[in-house]
Amino acid sequence: MTTSRSTPSAAEQTRQAFRKKRLERARQDPDPTPDAPELNGVLGAIPGDDRNLWPKTQWGNDLTIRVPNSLALNPGEELYFVMDDVQLAHVVLPDPVEDKLREYVITAEQIKDEGVYKFLYKHTNGDGNTNASSPRSLSVDHLPPNGGVAGPYPELPQEIIDNGLTLAYLNSHASVDVKIPRSSDITAGDEILLYWGPVGTKQEPDPVDPVASLTVTEDAALPGAARPVVGLASDEIKKLTQGLIAVLYRYVDRTGNLGQPSQWQEIHVDLNPLAENLVAPTVPLADDGLIDRADARLNVYLEIPAPGYDNPQPGDLIEVNWENTTVPAVPLSSFPMSIFVDWPTLSEGGELDARTFKVSYSVVRGLARTRSPEIDIAVDFSVAGIDPDPDPDPAGPDPINDKLPRVVVKSREASPVDNVLGPADKDQDAQAQLTPNPVVDGQFLRLYWGALPSYVDEVAVTNPPADPVVFNVPWDRIREGGYSEKLPVYYSTWNGTNEQESVRTEVDVRIVDAIGLADVEFPDRYPGNPTTPIINCCSKPWDGIKARIPGDPVNFAVGDSVTVSWRGYEDAQGNTAIDGTDYTETVRNLNDDQVNNGFIVTVPYDIHVEPIVTRGSGRVTYVLTKASGQTGTHSTLVIVTRLFGAGPSLCTPAFPGDCS
Structure with missing residues (x-):
């Protein structure tokens, strides 16, 4: 027998429909995994970097992990805290559930090392169902950017x-x-x-x-x-x-x-305004239109006249542009400002020719350079000589060219010895010979005798040139040059612009009446004991150079006369005389005190000493003239220097230097 079921009531049908939809909804719900734990104090992910970072400011602090509020907690339920798959704690939730039970503290020691740490929690409900949360990673990074490089x-x-x-x-x-x-x-x-x-x-x-x-x-x-x-x-x-x-x-x-x-x-x-309105430079030694070798020996300077330029700054440097060479920059000083141009710079474009080129200066400020107007400069460094080789080219601007052949002084003695004048030569003109002839047609050779200020003979070379070249030395000039066992004799070559000198030949001139006279003394000399006396800044040369002629009762007599002369030189060897520096003073009719104790002659500073602006020298020569007419001559060289350091700064009465 079949029993038929009754049709559900409307209420039951509604409940059945609800249950069905709830089941379908449960089937479609997302992943039931609880949200990841919260990490307090952590830098979260950003676009381009998904790491959770433990900031340097937190190093040494504990880390708190927390179960988020999205998970409801009830009494009797259980929580498990897990780090790197290792359970750290198990908590059975009491009634009531306190909020602090959601948290667990990770000690600083547990996360002190560099690496990535993974944290999660597990939740078990009252029926024994356990669910693990999503993990949350923490990156601890100790490595500086770029690997610390x-x-x-x-x-x-x-x-x-x-x-x-x-x-x-x-x-x-x-x-x-x-x-x-x-x-x-x-x-x-x-x-x-x-x-x-x-x-x-x-x-x-x-x-x-x-x-x-x-x-x-x-x-x-x-x-x-x-x-x-x-x-x-x-x-x-x-x-x-x-x-x-x-x-x-x-x-x-x-x-x-x-x-x-x-x-x-x-x-x-x-960010200061740049230098502007630079004045054109000048080169004082080129005022005559030409720089020659004598100018180079005197030292060539580029001068920037006042007012210089606008907007000067204390750190400015001045750089000279000479032909194709840049002179190393020097600090700005006051205007007018002088900058030394050395021989390597002067001769960079050719040390034996004549040419014209541009010269200027630049104001250097950091990397910025502001250039002045240019001026034209002409130089002529050519020398007399044979071209092509063998041309005895000089080395640098030095007037002495050791490649030139030496001059030889001849004697009339029956058995003559070169460079020795004997009795047969007394009261006679002497002859000096030069071979081979070092110059060409149209050039000149000049012979110099001892310390005499000008040449004693000049030979114009013709074509064909004579060989040997013969110079004549008048007896009067021989007497004027005085007695000497080693009288320096030399010649110069002259091409109308530049003069160069040969190496000195030492000549025995004992045929001249001579008296053994003592060296001149310099009371204000530098107190050291160099071979050659030195007058320096502490000698106060601006008060005049005192030259003491020593007393000499053997050779001096009452009534004798002594003529004292001075000449300044550019170099310390007394080779290159400075025109206009000559000074002469005659002491007539020596008295008894002067004969026995000597006397002092003061060479005035202005005109005679001040033009020596290099490490130069002066030569003091005194000539004794006795009543009988017999004469005696003696010269003493003294170095004169007012240079501070290597120059070009000079001591002056206003800036005498430290002599303490």
């Missing part, structure tokens, strides 16, 4: 590197854009700090205050992306330090690890 220098506009950063650049650019090399581990969220400071003896290990910064974006961190650019506003730069500046950068990652300072890029920053 200093990055290469930043890239600034080439115009700034080449010419320095000027006010004109800042006024025409809103910012200075600095390209930063990418670090080896560049990541979104990294911060780039830009530093600016004066270049010192060493780089500071941790520059204090950055002047600009940039946070790396997700796109900027992608492989192959362009270098990040940090813009430094021009208005801000105007407030910063000027001078020689180091620009560098450091990376800081999101954890707070600070990268090494990069290599720096040096730039010169000068």
Whole structure:
């Protein structure tokens, strides 16, 4: 027998439909895994960096993990806290359930090492069903950016590197854009700090205050992306330090690890107005239209007349542009300003020819150079000689050319000895010979005898040239040159512009009446004991140079006369005389005190001593003339120097130097 079921009531049908939909809904629900635990104090993920980071500011602190409120907790249920798959704690929830039971503290010691830590919790309900939460990772990063290696220098506009950063650049650019090399581990969220400071003896290990910064974006961190650019506003730069500046950068990652300072890029920053209205230079030794070898020996200077130029700065350097050579820059002083031009610079374009070229100077301020107007300079360094070889070219501007053949003085003795005048030569003109002839048609040879101020004979060379060349030395000039066992005799070559001298030949001239006279003494000489006496700054040459003729009762007698003469020389050897420095004083009719104790003659400073502006010398010669007519001559050389250091600064009455 079949029993039929009754039709469900409307209420039951409604309940059945609800149950069905609930089942379908349960089947379609998302993953029932509980939300991951919360980590307090952690830096969460950002676009381009999905890591949870334990910031440097938290190192040494405990970490609290927490079960989120999205999971309802009931009495009797259980919680398990897990770290790296290791259970840390098991909690049975009491009644009532306190909120603090959702938390568990991870000690600082447990996460002190670098690495990635994984945290989760498990929840067991009253029926014993256990569900593990989603895990949450924590990255502990101790490695500085770029592996702790200093990055290469930043890239600034080439115009700034080449010419320095000027006010004109800042006024025409809103910012200075600095390209930063990418670090080896560049990541979104990294911060780039830009530093600016004066270049010192060493780089500071941790520059204090950055002047600009940039946070790396997700796109900027992608492989192959362009270098990040940090813009430094021009208005801000105007407030910063000027001078020689180091620009560098450091990376800081999101954890707070600070990268090494990069290599720096040096730039010169000068926001002062540039030098303007430079006056043209002058070269005083070229005022006659030409610089020759004698000028070079005297020392050539370029002079910048007053007022110099507008907008001078204390750190300015002056650089001379001479022909194709740049003279090393010197610090700006006062105007007029003189700058020495040495022989290597003078002769760079040719040390034996004549030419004309341009000369100027530049004001150097950092990397910026402002050039003056140019002037034309003519030089002629040619010398008399045979061309082509063998041409006895001189070495430098020195007047003595040791490649020239020596002159030989001949004697009339029956058995003559070169360079010795014997009794047969007394009261006779002497003859000097030169072979081979070192010059050509139209040039000149001049013979000099001892310390006599001018040449004693001049030979004009004709074609064909004589060989040997014969010079005549008048007896009067021989007597004037005086007695000497080693009288220096030499000749010069002359081409109408430059004169060069041969090496000295020592000639025995004992046939001249002579008396053994003593050296001149200099009471104010430098107290050291050099072979040649020295008059220096502490000798106060501006008070005149005192030359003492020693008493000599053997050779001096009452009634004798002594003539004392002085001549200044550019060099310390007494070779190159300075025209106009001659001084002569005659003491007539010596008295008894002068005969026995000597006397002093003072050579005036003005005209006679002051023109010696090099390490030069003076020669004091005194001639004794006795009542009988017999004469005796003696010369003494004294070095005269007013140079400070290597020059060209000189001591003066106003600046005498330290003589303490």
